[in-house]
Amino acid sequence: xxxPSDIEGSIKSFIxxxxxxxxxxxQLTNTTPLISNGILDSIATLRLVAFLEQTFGIEMAAHxxxxxxxxxxxxxxxxxxxxxxxxxx
Amino acid sequence: xxLHHLIGAPVRTRGSxxxxxxxxxxxxxxxxxxxxxxxxxxxxxxxxxxxxxxRVGIYLRKSAESVASIFGILxxxxxxxxxxxxxxxxxxxxxxxxxDAKAVIIERRFEAAYRDELAKLGREAPLxxxxxxxxxxxxxxxxxxxxxxxxxxxxxxxxxxxxDDLAYILYTSGSTGRPKGVxxxxxxxxxxxxxxxxVFEPRPDDVFSSHAPFHFDLSILDIYLSLSSGASLVLxxxxxxxxxxxxxxxxxxxxxxxxxxxxxxxxxxxxxxRISEHDYASLRMVFFAGEIFPIVHLRSFKAQVPKxxxxxxxxxxxxxxxxxxxxxxxxPDNRVDPFPIGRTCENLASRVVDGDxxxxxxxxxxxxCIAGDNVMLGYWNLLEQTANAFLRExxxxxxxxxxxxxxxxxxxxxxxxxxxRDRMVKKRGHRVELGEIETCLHRHASIREAxxxxxxxxxxxxxxxxxxxxxxxDRMSLILLKTFCSKHLPLYMIPDEFAFHDNLPRTSxxxxxxxxxxxIR
Numbered sequence: 001x002x003x004p005s006d007i008e009g010s011i012k013s014f015i016x017x018x019x020x021x022x023x024x025x026x027q028l029t030n031t032t033p034l035i036s037n038g039i040l041d042s043i044a045t046l047r048l049v050a051f052l053e054q055t056f057g058i059e060m061a062a063h064x065x066x067x068x069x070x071x072x073x074x075x076x077x078x079x080x081x082x083x084x085x086x087x088x089x
Numbered sequence: 090x091x092l093h094h095l096i097g098a099p100v101r102t103r104g105s106x107x108x109x110x111x112x113x114x115x116x117x118x119x120x121x122x123x124x125x126x127x128x129x130x131x132x133x134x135x136x137x138x139x140x141x142x143x144r145v146g147i148y149l150r151k152s153a154e155s156v157a158s159i160f161g162i163l164x165x166x167x168x169x170x171x172x173x174x175x176x177x178x179x180x181x182x183x184x185x186x187x188x189d190a191k192a193v194i195i196e197r198r199f200e201a202a203y204r205d206e207l208a209k210l211g212r213e214a215p216l217x218x219x220x221x222x223x224x225x226x227x228x229x230x231x232x233x234x235x236x237x238x239x240x241x242x243x244x245x246x247x248x249x250x251x252x253d254d255l256a257y258i259l260y261t262s263g264s265t266g267r268p269k270g271v272x273x274x275x276x277x278x279x280x281x282x283x284x285x286x287x288v289f290e291p292r293p294d295d296v297f298s299s300h301a302p303f304h305f306d307l308s309i310l311d312i313y314l315s316l317s318s319g320a321s322l323v324l325x326x327x328x329x330x331x332x333x334x335x336x337x338x339x340x341x342x343x344x345x346x347x348x349x350x351x352x353x354x355x356x357x358x359x360x361x362x363r364i365s366e367h368d369y370a371s372l373r374m375v376f377f378a379g380e381i382f383p384i385v386h387l388r389s390f391k392a393q394v395p396k397x398x399x400x401x402x403x404x405x406x407x408x409x410x411x412x413x414x415x416x417x418x419x420x421p422d423n424r425v426d427p428f429p430i431g432r433t434c435e436n437l438a439s440r441v442v443d444g445d446x447x448x449x450x451x452x453x454x455x456x457x458c459i460a461g462d463n464v465m466l467g468y469w470n471l472l473e474q475t476a477n478a479f480l481r482e483x484x485x486x487x488x489x490x491x492x493x494x495x496x497x498x499x500x501x502x503x504x505x506x507x508x509x510r511d512r513m514v515k516k517r518g519h520r521v522e523l524g525e526i527e528t529c530l531h532r533h534a535s536i537r538e539a540x541x542x543x544x545x546x547x548x549x550x551x552x553x554x555x556x557x558x559x560x561x562x563d564r565m566s567l568i569l570l571k572t573f574c575s576k577h578l579p580l581y582m583i584p585d586e587f588a589f590h591d592n593l594p595r596t597s598x599x600x601x602x603x604x605x606x607x608x609i610r
Contacts, residue, residue, distance in 0.1 A: 020567050020568065022564075022567070023566060023567045023568065024564075024566060027566040027567075027568045027569065028568060033572070036575070037568075037571060037572040037575045038571045038572070038574060038575035038580050039567075039568055039571050039572070041580065041581075041583075041585075042331040042357070042517075043357075043549070045331075046333070046357070046361050061334075062332050062333075062334030062335040062337075062338060063332075063335065065332050065334070066328050066331075066332060067328070
C-alpha cells in the first residue's frame with residue numbers, strides 16, 4: 001500500500017461512481033451511514049464486498065458483510081487495513 | 090377450529106424434540122417448552138383482561154420468543170399483530186395504534202422510540218410486556234417470571250376459537266400512503282395449512298427454514314406447517330437472511346430440508362452463496378413466492394441444486410397461496426418466459442373477470458378472483474376498501490376477492506401472470522404501493538412534486554425510480570434523500586434512482602403524466 005489514505009479514497013470513488021452517480025462528492029463523508037440509511041441495498045453491499053476483495057486482495061467472511069462492519073467508509077477502511085496488516089504481519 | 094390447536098399433538102408426543110432452532114446459534118426450544126411458555130403467556134394475557142378478539146402486538150426480532158408469543162396470544166383468544174423489527178418505529182407505532190392493540194410484547198431496545206412515536210400519534214401506550222432481549226426463549230420466561238413476582242396469575246384454559254375469529258393481522262403497503270391491515274381468521278389459516286399438509290406431506294424429521302419475517306404471510310407456511318407436523322423450524326435472523334454466505338452456512342449446518350423464500354434470495358444464493366463450497370444435499374423441497382422468478386436465475390439455482398422438488402406458489406396476503414405450479418425436473422433450454430403461477434389450489438375456486446366483473450372467455454386475459462376458506466375477513470377499519478376488494482354481484486354466500494393481478498388461464502388449467510391492474514409492485518417479494526413512497530417524499534420540505542414509477546430491469550427484476558421537482562430549483566443530495574426515506578419507510582421501499590425535473594409532466598386533465606415518466610430511462 002503506497003499511501004494509507006488511498007484506501008478511503010478508492011472506496012469513496014467506487015461508491016460514488018457505482019451507486020451515487022450525479023451526487024456531489026462532498027455529501028459522502030467517511031462517516032456517512034451507508035447501509036443503515038438505505039444508500040446501499042443488499043445487492044450493492046455484495047458488489048462492494050466483491051470490489052474490496054478484488055482491489056485489496058482480502059477475503060471477507062460471511063458475518064463481515066453487514067451494516068456492523070461496513071456501514072461507513074471509515075469502518076470499511078479499518079476492516080481492509082486489519083486484514084492487510086495480518087496478511088503482511 | 091383453532092390455529093393454535095395444530096401444535097397440540099406434537100407438544101404432547103414430541104416434547105423433547107426441537108421445535109424452534111435459533112439460526113443465530115442462540116439455542117433452541119423444544120416442543121414441551123413451547124407449550125409451557127405459550128401457556129404462561131396465555132395466562133398473563135388473560136389476566137390483563139384483554140378480552141376475546143383483542144389485538145396484541147409483537148415487536149421482537151425473530152426468535153423462539155416471538156414464536157412462543159404467537160401461540161400464547163392465540164391461546165388467549167386474541168389476534169397477533171407482528172411488525173417488522175427493522176422498520177422505523179414510527180411505522181410500527183402507527184400499525185399498533187391503527188388496530189388498537191391493547192398489549193404489546195416488545196424488546197427493550199425498541200421500547201423508547203416506540204413510546205415516543207405513539208405519543209406523537211396521540212395514542213395511549215398499550216400494556217407492554219418487555220423482554221430484555223431475545224434468543225432461545227429464556228427472555229420471555231424471564232419477563233414472565235418478573236411479572237409473576239409482582240402478581241401471580243391463575244392458570245387458565247386455552248380459548249377454543251371459532252372459525253371466523255381473528256387470528257392475526259398482517260399489514261401491507263397501502264395505496265393511500267398508510268399501511269393497511271389484512272385480517273385473517275382461524276379458518277383462513279387452518280384451511281391454508283391443511284392444504285399445504287395434503288399437497289406437500291411434511292414429516293416430523295423435516296427441518297424447515299424460517300426466512301420470511303413474521304409480518305410476511307410466507308411465515309404462515311413456515312411456522313404452522315412445520316410445527317403442526319412435529320418438525321423443526323430454523324429461524325434465519327433478519328440480517329443473516331440478506332447474506333448469501335450466512336444462508337448457505339445455515340442450510341448446511343442445520344440440514345434444512347424445506348426452504349421457502351422470495352425468488353430474489355435464491356438468486357443471491359445462486360450468484361454469491363458459493364453453493365459448491367457448501368452442502369445443500371439435505372434440501373428436498375424449495376418453494377418460492379412473492380414475485381416473478383426470472384428464468385435465467387431459476388435455471389442457475391436449479392443447476393446448482395438439482396435434487397429438490399421446486400414449487401412456484403402464488404397468492405396475495407388476502408388469500409395466502411391460491412395457485413401453485415411445480416417446476417418440471419428439466420427446464421427446457423429454449424424457455425425464456427417465467428413459469429406460470431399454476432392451477433388453483435384444490436380448496437379454493439377461481440375465476441378470471443373483465444372490468445365489469447364478468448367471467449371472460451376461456452383463455453382470455455382478465456383479473457384473477459378467488460373464493461374459498463382462505464379469503465380474508467377484510468381490511469382493518471377500512472370498510473370502503475374492503476368492499477372494493479370483492480366482486481359486486483356474486484352468487485349468495487360466495488365472496489370473490491379481486492387479486493388485482495391480470496392473468497390468463499391456459500387450456501391445461503394453469504394460469505399465466507401478465508401484470509398488475511394498479512400501482513403496486515413487488516420488491517424482493519415485498520408489496521410496495523408506489524403511492525406510499527410518494528406520500529413519504531411529499532413529507533420532505535424541499536420536495537414540491539413527487540411521482541414514483543417502476544421500471545423493469547433484466548438484472549434486478551424491478552427498479553423503483555422517483556421523479557422529483559425541488560422547491561429551490563437545485564438538486565438535492567441523493568444521500569440526504571435516501572437517508573430521509575430510511576426514517577419513514579422500510580429499506581426495500583427506498584427508491585433505487587432519483588431524477589430531478591423543474592416541473593413534472595402533466596396530462597391534459599392536469600394529473601401527473603405517469604405514462605411519460607415511465608418512458609424516461
